[in-house]
Amino acid sequence: MITIGSLWPFFIFASLIFIAGIYCVVMTYNMVKLLIGLELMIKAVTFLLIVAGYVTNNMANAQALVITLIVIEVVIMTVAVGVVLGIYFYTGSLDSRLIRRLKG
Amino acid sequence: MGMLDAIILIILSLTVLATVMTTSLLQAAIGLAVTSALLTVVMFKLNAPLAALFELSVCAGLIPVIFITVISLTKPLSNEEMKTESREKMTRFWPLPIVFILAGIIAAYLKIRISLKLPMHGPSLDVRQVLWSVRQIDLIGQLAVLLAGAFAILVLFKEMRRK
Numbered sequence: 424m425i426t427i428g429s430l431w432p433f434f435i436f437a438s439l440i441f442i443a444g445i446y447c448v449v450m451t452y453n454m455v456k457l458l459i460g461l462e463l464m465i466k467a468v469t470f471l472l473i474v475a476g477y478v479t480n481n482m483a484n485a486q487a488l489v490i491t492l493i494v495i496e497v498v499i500m501t502v503a504v505g506v507v508l509g510i511y512f513y514t515g516s517l518d519s520r521l522i523r524r525l526k527g
Numbered sequence: 528m529g530m531l532d533a534i535i536l537i538i539l540s541l542t543v544l545a546t547v548m549t550t551s552l553l554q555a556a557i558g559l560a561v562t563s564a565l566l567t568v569v570m571f572k573l574n575a576p577l578a579a580l581f582e583l584s585v586c587a588g589l590i591p592v593i594f595i596t597v598i599s600l601t602k603p604l605s606n607e608e609m610k611t612e613s614r615e616k617m618t619r620f621w622p623l624p625i626v627f628i629l630a631g632i633i634a635a636y637l638k639i640r641i642s643l644k645l646p647m648h649g650p651s652l653d654v655r656q657v658l659w660s661v662r663q664i665d666l667i668g669q670l671a672v673l674l675a676g677a678f679a680i681l682v683l684f685k686e687m688r689r690k
Contacts (some may be wrong), residue, residue: 489578497678
């Protein structure tokens with residue numbers, strides 16, 4: 424059994440970053456801001472992975488996972504930004520309320 | 528956890544708050560970069576230099592540049608639109624600091640006593656060894672995702688140019 428000991432503030436701050444990301448995604452209508460919220464959530468997960476690796480003394484695996492996560496994050500963000508730009512050129516706005524009536 | 532860690536974590540959470548609550552998209556993108564840079568410091572302190580390097584170069588360098596490119600390609604709001612937007616945003620985002628403080632107090636009060644049941648880990652390997660030998664399938668997956676991303680961007684921009 425492994426306990427987190429004196430590292431509990433790291434877990435608290437990681438969950439706070441995640442809460443801020445969720446709040447941003449739920450409350451905003453701007454699509455770039457929405458992606459920023461998503462990015463914050465991914466950062467919280469990265470932070471948690473590193474802290475978990477430190478606690479379990481398994482840093483090599485944690486770092487390998489984080490590197491994979493970062494690569495996938497970049498690809499997701501690039502494609503998402505391309506989609507947002509496409510929507511902007513179509514509607515002339517970054518407001519997500521304007522794309523409620525899309526087909527599909 | 529030392530005093531320096533506590534200070535970095537507090538600055539990190541304040542930066543996150545500023546990133547979410549600011550009305551300017553450019554400031555939000557810069558806030559994201561600062562958040563990544565602070566996270567890099569925490570990662571270095573937690574003995575994860577390679578992941579920290581990736582975080583600094585990619586998350587604090589590349590991703591804010593992508594966001595700033597998008598912001599520069601879009602039309603800025605007029606002054607009046609900006610005022611209405613910021614007023615509307617304040618009504619939506621003012622509870623966030625309260626949520627933040629409440630969640631922090633509750634979590635600190637409970638001290639989140641998590642007990643993880645984990646198997647005993649084997650011999651401690653180097654991260655390069657893990658990346659190239661143990662998790663080879665991850666690397667293949669990364670390559671596949673990168674190619675898929677490049678293909679998606681190609682298709683997207685081809686469509687945009689046609690329109």
